[in-house]
Amino acid sequence: MLLYLILILLGLSFIIYFSQVMALRKKLKERIHENFTPPVSVIKPLKGLDDNLFDNLESFCRQNYPDYEVILSLENKNDPAYRVAEKIRNKYPDKVTIVIDNSNKALNPKIKNMMKAYRISKYDYFLISDSNVCVEHDYLRKTVSSMNEEVGLVTNLIVGTGGKSLGSILENLQLNSFIILSVCFLDKFLKMPCSIGKSMLMRKKDFEEIGGFSLVQDVLAEDYLIGKLMHEKGKKVVLSNYMIKNVNEYWSIKRFLNRHTRWAKIRWKIGGVKYFSEPLTNPVMIASIIPLFYAFSNLSLISLTLFALSVLIKTTGDYLVMKMIKQNPGKKILLSPLKDLLSGIIWFVPFLTSKVNWRGNLYLISENTILLPVMDSSLKRTYLKFKTLFSH
């Protein structure tokens, strides 16, 4: 009975997986017309060193676009990213402005970082872009082209590139399969507004009408909330099929786990009960239940064969997905099952803790990802005092 139930879930899981692949195919077939080029302010919040930071920032200064500015915003000059920002400004003095500001009280560090940059930005259209993305020369032209009077927000697909360590290989496999497929599925088939914080283009007028930064300054998933509010206001949220590169080269496993547990907690806090359907997008995780129950029974051979077959189909599927998005995973694709099993385990984490660590800041997240600062508990302080005492 249990085996049949697992097999039904596995079948359903593969149906959803291949529907997601279909959604990606449809998304990639969309055409982009390049005839709208208003001046744009690109705001890039920086905190700490991202892999490939210099090239990431430089790629924004080399856009084939008539009129735009790039504002690099940081909390303080001691940030290691400041040196890189300075070098970029020296290289492109006409395009780049550096803003240092730490006066805002926002709990979301990205929003806190951007508020002054937004205030001094010159143009009516502004684009929020994360520091860990790298783009081609036609990025602005193609992204802005998706904007019109009916559209309130344009966001982009992301692909992970550059994996040189195990953590970054897993990160890129996850971005190039689960994340990109889920986003396309929500956009194409469920018609849900998907906004990805790594690249969000908006009109200042629309943004201020939904409440601006003050409305999202204390939430973790500001991108989701902005997209949702735009949608509720009657403006379209467009997912452009122009792919931006998220360069991840030397990530540790810990960093990979940290990012995806954080994102899982966000999805749990936003989605609620819908979060329980997520394992259905992970056939490898479901297939792994079969040997877990039957590996030592008389069905051991069948259970292991089913698991191996599921892994083979999913890995081949992931490989083809990566080819569709012009990524060549090579032998790294062999780590795809490991990535799926790890993301299966990560799925449980939001039920255990609501604490998140984001670029060195520790928070507690509540409903709709509202942030609460985490204080050291008195118990922890006492423990540390004793530890210090005895270490001397």
Place this chain on the structure above:
Amino acid sequence: MLLCDFHIHTKYSDGSLELRKVVDLFGQAGFDVIAITDHVVNGDSLIGKLAYKFRFTITENNFNEYMENLKYESKRAWEKYEMLVIPGIEISKNFLSSDNSAHILILDIKEFISACNSYEAIFLEAKKQNALVVACHPHHMKGEIRNTLYLWKNRHKYGKYIDAWEIANRDDVFNVVSLKKYPYIANSDFHKARHLYSWKTLLNCEKDKESIKTCIKHNKGVAITLFRR
């Protein structure tokens, strides 16, 4: 101030990354000055012979190729990142006893120097080439089975040849160097990408080789910093 790291290894010896990738890693992180210092190991000891067998050393045969590639990468680093790349080597005199072992950075090297030469011969040759001599990891390091203590134990004899001492190497800090008030610098002893985040030197001088060497020798405008992500 210039953010500097003067102790970096590549695949030319026992580093895990190619020279080009190392240059890009530091350039992308906003560094102003780096020195590539691959090992030149003494072949007259058991450890040295193993280093030769596994090609963890620059030899007289591939030194010119090493310098040519450094020259090329140096030009690229300057044009792209405005980062100065100084050619160097790490003379590695390895013996079974820590007390007999020593590692010496020769910065701004021009000609090959053999690690089998005597200490005096190495120092004099470095001076002849107008290179900077740095005693690296001169004291006990945490977690290391073998240390390189020879120069510290013989500092009265060799101190006059040494332009600076490493006061910090990756995660270790050698307070003995500060207690003696010797000229100091701090480096990563970079072998893997994660070593980027370690002790570094800050220099208050112009971004050219001569100013940098003078600044270190005179020990004016030198600071150290623990570089973090």
